[in-house]
Amino acid sequence: MRESPAVNATSPVRKAVIPAAGFGTRFLPATKAQAKEMLPIVDKPVIQYIVEEAVAAGIDDILIITGFTKRSIEDHFDRQFELEQALAESGKDAQLAEVVDLADLADIHFVRQGERLGLGHAISVARKHVGDNPFVVMLGDEFMSPRADLLAKMIRTHAQYGRSVLALQEVEPEEISRYGCAKPERISDGLVQILDIVEKPQVSEAPSNLAVMGRYVFTPEIFDKLEHVEPGVGGEIQLTDAIAMLLADQAVYGVTFDDGRYDTGTIPAYLETIVDLALERDDLRDDFAAYLRSALDRHGFA
Numbered sequence: 001m002r003e004s005p006a007v008n009a010t011s012p013v014r015k016a017v018i019p020a021a022g023f024g025t026r027f028l029p030a031t032k033a034q035a036k037e038m039l040p041i042v043d044k045p046v047i048q049y050i051v052e053e054a055v056a057a058g059i060d061d062i063l064i065i066t067g068f069t070k071r072s073i074e075d076h077f078d079r080q081f082e083l084e085q086a087l088a089e090s091g092k093d094a095q096l097a098e099v100v101d102l103a104d105l106a107d108i109h110f111v112r113q114g115e116r117l118g119l120g121h122a123i124s125v126a127r128k129h130v131g132d133n134p135f136v137v138m139l140g141d142e143f144m145s146p147r148a149d150l151l152a153k154m155i156r157t158h159a160q161y162g163r164s165v166l167a168l169q170e171v172e173p174e175e176i177s178r179y180g181c182a183k184p185e186r187i188s189d190g191l192v193q194i195l196d197i198v199e200k201p202q203v204s205e206a207p208s209n210l211a212v213m214g215r216y217v218f219t220p221e222i223f224d225k226l227e228h229v230e231p232g233v234g235g236e237i238q239l240t241d242a243i244a245m246l247l248a249d250q251a252v253y254g255v256t257f258d259d260g261r262y263d264t265g266t267i268p269a270y271l272e273t274i275v276d277l278a279l280e281r282d283d284l285r286d287d288f289a290a291y292l293r294s295a296l297d298r299h300g301f302a
């Protein structure tokens with residue numbers, strides 16, 4: 001039976017969990033010795049965009065679930081005194097401020113996943129750190145433009161209903177089998193209640209073309225469900241299956257959006273994101289646009 005929408009007081013969302021333990025096989029050999037979350041988009045690694053997105057939404061405690069490539073992520077958010085000294089001595093004040101500020105962005109913690117049993121398992125590793133609090137999950141393959149304000153909207157929805165909230169975006173029907181897919185019931189513009197959810201369905205079995213994108217606000221009850229969920233698609237412990245179990249006890253909401261997502265999960269998407277962000281940069285836009293035009297011309301696309 002569906003739980004009626006609840007309005008209850010909830011503690012503020014302060015913690016985010018970022019799973020970053022995947023092998024990044026789509027980007028080999030670039031990801032042989034470093035995390036795919038450290039791949040650069042223009043001049044920042046993907047994970048820095050994600051951490052900045054979290055901070056902009058009011059998160060100040062971030063747990064990164066890592067594997068053996070954790071070193072470079074940890075170093076990235078730490079002080080680096082030799083570099084700072086070199087920048088100070090050569091008068092590069094702007095760069096110096098930038099690297100120092102990075103270490104003060106948020107409290108960033110690390111825990112290793114150990115066995116790689118799937119996304120749901122990676123999130124379950126965060127239980128001790130998160131405790132009995134609501135928390136955000138941000139997947140490492142994508143980040144959202146500040147103009148979308150998506151995470152803050154999701155956190156406001158959580159504050160209103162006291163329940164879990166997922167980010168949903170419409171995709172082409174043939175793409176739905178790459179995502180978690182939600183069966184929605186409209187509440188208002190941009191807000192639905194989720195009636196059912198299924199991981200990577202065949203097009204013919206998909207309950208809608210609303211895909212779960214990599215942003216979630218969870219009530220802590222998700223951890224109980226993760227403990228009981230059986231391996232699903234690909235033999236992995238799926239977060240989506242734990243959400244389906246949670247639905248039986250608690251309402252789960254979806255915030256829909258249609259703009260501002262930067263995908264970095266595949267090589268074509270990664271290249272598109274670099275081009276988009278370079279064209280959004282005042283200091284790069286004009287020269288880069290001129291270069292793109294000439295490159296298209298040279299390669300016979302004009």
Ligand code: G1P
Pocket residue numbers: 119139141178179180181199200211212213214238239240
């Ligand atoms: C994961 C989730 C899926 C979600 C997707 C968003 O899949 O399991 O439900 O829609 O992220 O990017 P993955 O991309 O890890 O296969």
